[in-house]
Amino acid sequence: MGPIQKLEGILNLNFQGFPNTFFLVFILIFFITLFIGFWAGSRKGKIILNEKERVDSRLSEEKNARRSLQGQIEQLSEQNRRYLQLFITLPEAVKRLSSNLTVGEVTSSIVRLAHDLINAGQICLFLYNPDEKRLTLSLAYGLKKGKFSHLSFALGEGRIGVTGEVNIVLTEQDFKFNPQFMGKIGSKIEPLAIDLCAPIRFKDQLHGVLSVGRIKQPDQNHRTFLATVADLAAISLENAQRLDNAQLTARIDPLTKLYNRRYFQERVMDESLKCINYNFECSIFLFDIDHFKKYNDQNGHQAGDELLKKMASLIQVNTRGTSIVARYGGEEFIVLLPNTHKDQALSYAENIRRIVSTEDFLYKEKQPLGCISISGGVASFPSDARSMDEIIHMADKALYEAKDSGRNRVIPFTPKG
Numbered sequence: 527m528g529p530i531q532k533l534e535g536i537l538n539l540n541f542q543g544f545p546n547t548f549f550l551v552f553i554l555i556f557f558i559t560l561f562i563g564f565w566a567g568s569r570k571g572k573i574i575l576n577e578k579e580r581v582d583s584r585l586s587e588e589k590n591a592r593r594s595l596q597g598q599i600e601q602l603s604e605q606n607r608r609y610l611q612l613f614i615t616l617p618e619a620v621k622r623l624s625s626n627l628t629v630g631e632v633t634s635s636i637v638r639l640a641h642d643l644i645n646a647g648q649i650c651l652f653l654y655n656p657d658e659k660r661l662t663l664s665l666a667y668g669l670k671k672g673k674f675s676h677l678s679f680a681l682g683e684g685r686i687g688v689t690g691e692v693n694i695v696l697t698e699q700d701f702k703f704n705p706q707f708m709g710k711i712g713s714k715i716e717p718l719a720i721d722l723c724a725p726i727r728f729k730d731q732l733h734g735v736l737s738v739g740r741i742k743q744p745d746q747n748h749r750t751f752l753a754t755v756a757d758l759a760a761i762s763l764e765n766a767q768r769l770d771n772a773q774l775t776a777r778i779d780p781l782t783k784l785y786n787r788r789y790f791q792e793r794v795m796d797e798s799l800k801c802i803n804y805n806f807e808c809s810i811f812l813f814d815i816d817h818f819k820k821y822n823d824q825n826g827h828q829a830g831d832e833l834l835k836k837m838a839s840l841i842q843v844n845t846r847g848t849s850i851v852a853r854y855g856g857e858e859f860i861v862l863l864p865n866t867h868k869d870q871a872l873s874y875a876e877n878i879r880r881i882v883s884t885e886d887f888l889y890k891e892k893q894p895l896g897c898i899s900i901s902g903g904v905a906s907f908p909s910d911a912r913s914m915d916e917i918i919h920m921a922d923k924a925l926y927e928a929k930d931s932g933r934n935r936v937i938p939f940t941p942k943g
Contacts (some may be wrong), residue, residue, distance in 0.1 A: 647719070652679070697721065723737045728763070883897050903926075904939065905917045
């Protein structure tokens, strides 16, 4: 039995009238078509699936791109806000810093400006003392009050000291990885958080160092901002220190470094108003050096100047900080004792007299009394007179009474009658 007959038997068909080969071809074409349909459908499904995967991947990429773009937009918005803050803040800051401010007012403005431009958790301003070659903490934001009030660094010591030696803003990365700086800071643990550190220089003169730490949203512009603040700070501190020096010169006696008579008179007027407003006393101690002309004639004016300087230093060391000590003229000195009754002032004056008489001054043995001594008078406001000018006059009268009584003594003013 041939193949055609077997197929006819299996299908139980009658091919009468048709050629057997035609039917077989038809069946083969059917199966081939069916196979091609399945294959085409399967391929199309794979194409659709691949296309879906590509679409999903593209959507995911677009989503990530949108997210990244949104982050960039937010970052640019923050930068624009900072630049806008800079443009708004800077003119007012320059105006404020260029005014006739004291060094204390300038330091406060500098720290405030740095905080406005850089959102940092810690900002520290160190001022440089050229005599000691140290940078001492002057003002800080974000530090516990009083905990680091005496913090200071020698020039070249730690990150603050190293920054004081350069002319650029240094970053935390500089201190960690730049061989020029990482070997200088040593292994000593510093109590400050420092992300950026800028020297404050005017020309070649160092005025201080400004550091910022714990920056909330760091970006590359912060370095530029800090450099701008440091440049403004340098000019402002230079002007403020010149002003302070000029004011100090105007009120300080150049020889003894005590206050001069003019400044003393200003403070006396202020103190008299306090006495009136708050109903308390203040006292005046006026004295001069006994036989000072004789000391000058015997030992020379240079020795006389040295005596005046040592006398001034001795008085300052033994007088409380709230009192005002001044050189009143020649060998005459005056002390304003706020909120001090006459008996307390007399006790203070007697202590000063005793200290002076026992001090080992040069050439003291040549003096008539065998020592350097003072004679002084004490008077109080408002118990002895109604104005501070009168009080000084009363203290002067008591001084001359002390001289007439043999010198090396202090006498309180006593009203006659």
